[in-house]
Amino acid sequence: MTSNVKTSGEAAAGEAGRDFIRDIVKADLDAGRVKEVVTRFPPEPNGYLHIGHAKSICLNFGIAQEFGGRCHLRFDDTNPTKEEQEYIDAIERDVRWLGFDWGRHLYHASDYFGRLYNWAEDLIRTGKAYVDDQSQDEIRQNRGTLTEPGKNSPFRNRSVEENLDLFRRMRAGEFPNGARVLRAKIDMASGNINMRDPVLYRILHVSHPRTGTAWKIYPSYDFAHGQCDAIEGITHSICTLEFEDHRPLYDWCIENLDVPSRPHQYEFARLNLTYTVLSKRVLTLLVRNGHVSGWDDPRMPTIAGLRRRGVPPAAIRDFIKRIGVAKANSLVDVSMLEFSLREELNNTALRRMAVLRPIKAVIENYPEGQVEELDAVNHPDDPAAGSRKIKFGRELYIEQEDFMESPPKKFFRLSPGAEVRLRYAYFITCKEAVKNAKGEITELRCTYDPATKGGNAPDGRKVKATIHWVSAMHSMPAEVRIYDPLFLKPVPDVANFANELNPNSLELLNGARIEPALADAKLEVPVQFERNGYFCLDPDSKPGKPVFNRTIGLRDTWAKEKVAG
Numbered sequence: 001m002t003s004n005v006k007t008s009g010e011a012a013a014g015e016a017g018r019d020f021i022r023d024i025v026k027a028d029l030d031a032g033r034v035k036e037v038v039t040r041f042p043p044e045p046n047g048y049l050h051i052g053h054a055k056s057i058c059l060n061f062g063i064a065q066e067f068g069g070r071c072h073l074r075f076d077d078t079n080p081t082k083e084e085q086e087y088i089d090a091i092e093r094d095v096r097w098l099g100f101d102w103g104r105h106l107y108h109a110s111d112y113f114g115r116l117y118n119w120a121e122d123l124i125r126t127g128k129a130y131v132d133d134q135s136q137d138e139i140r141q142n143r144g145t146l147t148e149p150g151k152n153s154p155f156r157n158r159s160v161e162e163n164l165d166l167f168r169r170m171r172a173g174e175f176p177n178g179a180r181v182l183r184a185k186i187d188m189a190s191g192n193i194n195m196r197d198p199v200l201y202r203i204l205h206v207s208h209p210r211t212g213t214a215w216k217i218y219p220s221y222d223f224a225h226g227q228c229d230a231i232e233g234i235t236h237s238i239c240t241l242e243f244e245d246h247r248p249l250y251d252w253c254i255e256n257l258d259v260p261s262r263p264h265q266y267e268f269a270r271l272n273l274t275y276t277v278l279s280k281r282v283l284t285l286l287v288r289n290g291h292v293s294g295w296d297d298p299r300m301p302t303i304a305g306l307r308r309r310g311v312p313p314a315a316i317r318d319f320i321k322r323i324g325v326a327k328a329n330s331l332v333d334v335s336m337l338e339f340s341l342r343e344e345l346n347n348t349a350l351r352r353m354a355v356l357r358p359i360k361a362v363i364e365n366y367p368e369g370q371v372e373e374l375d376a377v378n379h380p381d382d383p384a385a386g387s388r389k390i391k392f393g394r395e396l397y398i399e400q401e402d403f404m405e406s407p408p409k410k411f412f413r414l415s416p417g418a419e420v421r422l423r424y425a426y427f428i429t430c431k432e433a434v435k436n437a438k439g440e441i442t443e444l445r446c447t448y449d450p451a452t453k454g455g456n457a458p459d460g461r462k463v464k465a466t467i468h469w470v471s472a473m474h475s476m477p478a479e480v481r482i483y484d485p486l487f488l489k490p491v492p493d494v495a496n497f498a499n500e501l502n503p504n505s506l507e508l509l510n511g512a513r514i515e516p517a518l519a520d521a522k523l524e525v526p527v528q529f530e531r532n533g534y535f536c537l538d539p540d541s542k543p544g545k546p547v548f549n550r551t552i553g554l555r556d557t558w559a560k561e562k563v564a565g
């Protein structure tokens with residue numbers, strides 16, 4: 001089925017100069033300080049990307065798009081103990097899915113291991129780096145504190161020759177892990193702890209996904225990052241605020257090395273979102289300890305989880321655009337993301353009928369064996385989305401919660417003696433609720449008014465409620481998975497996260513009934529189940545046993561429960 005429903009938030013690009021980073025880029029271009037803006041997104045392949053990374057992706061790729069430059073995808077693969085090919089593949093897939101393209105500009109910090117090594121030797125030769133034999137603990141103890149200066153290492157004044165010899169032997173694999181490190185020789189009394197002779201290289205006898213066993217030493221993030229930027233001609237190296245204190249070191253490396261360009265680092269506030277955590281470490285533990293089914297569990301704030309749940313990339317881009325880019329850390333309410341999501345899905349999702357918790361309704365005055373086809377529109381605001389035929393018969397399913405035997409005053413749906421409209425069909429009146437021996441309602445006996453076909457009464461009488469339904473004979477069974485936030489508190493305690501998980505974040509409904517048109521449902525393409533919310537097919541589906549994820553409800557009921565609870 002084709003539809004020309006327009007999508008909101010379609011373009012990832014926006015007007016230039018609408019945040020402080022774009023202002024800087026624009027000023028640099030206007031003043032001719034840079035000719036072409038070059039940015040990069042530098043994930044470490046030690047986990048899947050999450051919605052926080054999406055902010056960085058939209059910013060880096062967005063700026064390149066808006067100002068006619070380019071954005072590189074660079075894997076910051078300097079720590080082979082935690083990095084895996086699975087993560088590399090997932091990251092590429094997720095960035096593409098978000099709508100961004102690095103073209104031929106795919107790089108890896110490991111592509112530059114040789115050049116980084118040579119630069120480290122240069123620092124040794126100019127007396128700006130030394131091999132330190134202190135243990136990790138000693139280095140930590142001698143680093144000092146915020147109020148006290150650090151202590152110089154007893155190995156700080158080794159000769160250039162000795163340093164070169166030891167560093168080459170570190171590289172050759174002569175020493176075990178942790179035996180020695182290469183440190184920059186800057187200032188152990190610096191007010192900035194990052195400048196107190198930071199570690200540039202450490203020994204790690206670990207095979208690397210790309211370089212195999214070629215290297216026994218690996219550069220630190222601080223030594224690798226700026227030099228990689230310089231090699232690639234990055235003009236604006238945009239990162240999150242926790243790197244602000246690392247900037248002097250970034251600049252120190254660039255100033256003290258013969259690098260091919262002079263990149264600058266700019267910091268912005270990371271995204272924090274309520275009712276979830278955006279820490280790769282915690283997300284990794286959620287997966288490893290089985291709190292979720294995997295990185296793409298639809299409750300996860302990962303791009304893969306959001307995709308599986310049915311969140312379209314346009315909704316994520318729209319959300320990122322709305323929250324903007326600032327210099328001070330803040331917390332964004334998850335309802336902002338849900339707002340963007342509902343806007344997008346309201347425009348794009350086709351309408352279908354599904355009954356999540358069915359109860360049978362028998363239309364006593366409808367002839368046995370008769371079936372008729374009724375027209376149902378696919379999208380109320382988009383005639384081009386067309387309509388479909390839905391089958392109506394004597395036995396239907398309706399939602400259990402649309403019936404009450406003894407309803408309170410304001411309940412206008414079905415109850416004994418009450419009349420309601422069945423969407424796209426007829427008015428029906430409930431005559432009786434049939435019960436089993438235990439007193440549970442097993443079926444509703446109803447009558448319909450043939451004159452109300454299409455949903456209006458010729459005599460002009462009104463009904464206060466319209467409910468959805470499916471034909472008992474023609475509908476298909478389905479499993480439906482309803483999600484609520486993974487965490488109970490708006491700001492989960494990360495140190496204690498396992499105790500703060502929402503025990504009811506997943507509700508399984510095994511007996512849902514869906515209309516036949518949903519046999520064509522596609523992965524990652526949500527449809528609206530009328531009155532129930534937006535849902536999309538899950539990859540766990542099997543032929544004849546579809547599984548649907550609730551992407552999101554029609555309204556923010558969670559917010560109401562929170563207030564009520």
Ligand code: ATP
Pocket residue numbers: 041042043044045046051052053055056238239240269270271272278279280281
């Ligand atoms: P790690 O602790 O493993 O470094 P990380 O989330 O920083 O975790 P990276 O792979 O280093 O992971 O992140 C890639 C880029 O995404 C970095 O530039 C980082 O600043 C940015 N980023 C990470 N988390 C967020 C966030 N919550 N909001 C915005 N940007 C983020």
Ligand code: MG
Pocket residue numbers: 044
């Ligand atoms: Mg990081």
